[in-house]
Amino acid sequence: xxxxxxxxxxxxxxxxxxxxxxxxxxxxxxxxxxxxxxxxxxxxxxxxxxxxxxxxxxxxxxxxxxxxxxxxxxxxxxxxxxxxxxxxxxxxxxxxxxxxxxxxxxxxxxxxxxxxxxxxxxxxxxxxxxxxxxxxxxxxxxxxxxxxxxxxxxxxxxxxxxxxxxxxxxxxxxxxxxxxxxxxxxxxxxxxxxx
Numbered sequence: 001x002x003x004x005x006x007x008x009x010x011x012x013x014x015x016x017x018x019x020x021x022x023x024x025x026x027x028x029x030x031x032x033x034x035x036x037x038x039x040x041x042x043x044x045x046x047x048x049x050x051x052x053x054x055x056x057x058x059x060x061x062x063x064x065x066x067x068x069x070x071x072x073x074x075x076x077x078x079x080x081x082x083x084x085x086x087x088x089x090x091x092x093x094x095x096x097x098x099x100x101x102x103x104x105x106x107x108x109x110x111x112x113x114x115x116x117x118x119x120x121x122x123x124x125x126x127x128x129x130x131x132x133x134x135x136x137x138x139x140x141x142x143x144x145x146x147x148x149x150x151x152x153x154x155x156x157x158x159x160x161x162x163x164x165x166x167x168x169x170x171x172x173x174x175x176x177x178x179x180x181x182x183x184x185x186x187x188x189x190x191x192x193x194x195x
Contacts, residue, residue, distance in 0.1 A: 005036035009188035052126040052148045072179025074186035
């Protein structure tokens with residue numbers, strides 16, 4: 001089974017994780033998966049007029065996926081997607097833009113609106129104008145104004161930061177690496193400690 005453009009489950013299963021070189025290869029595989037399955041396609045469409053919903057839909061899928069990797073779970077537990085999403089928006093580099101209230105509004109009006117109804121809810125809007133910040137409260141206080149270009153750039157920065165944390169080996173973040181392995185083992189249908 002192909003898990004990214006350049007790697008298969010057999011590539012993942014061949015890793016022993018016994019050396020730093022093996023871990024770096026594992027991180028290469030993960031990085032290739034995220035880039036070739038998500039980020040590359042966003043690059044292809046983000047310059048097109050009216051691509052904001054499609055870009056944000058892919059960004060929202062990626063946010064939940066990255067949080068699953070961070071937590072080392074096979075999938076988001078039932079009725080926990082909001083918690084996962086809020087932890088990502090408030091507990092990563094996004095935390096400088098989102099408090100819990102803004103994160104909840106984003107989840108409900110942007111993420112759920114786009115993924116479930118193919119629309120934005122409340123008075124929220126998605127814009128791309130240069131003078132618009134990454135996220136701000138709408139004038140009526142019942143929605144958000146999201147600059148999808150800045151939002152996506154921030155997501156790329158968070159992804160790169162996460163990869164950098166995984167690659168750090170002096171000393172390595174064992175828990176972060178362990179969680180990455182657990183999630184990828186699940187993707188590759190490797191039995192064992194995945195719950």
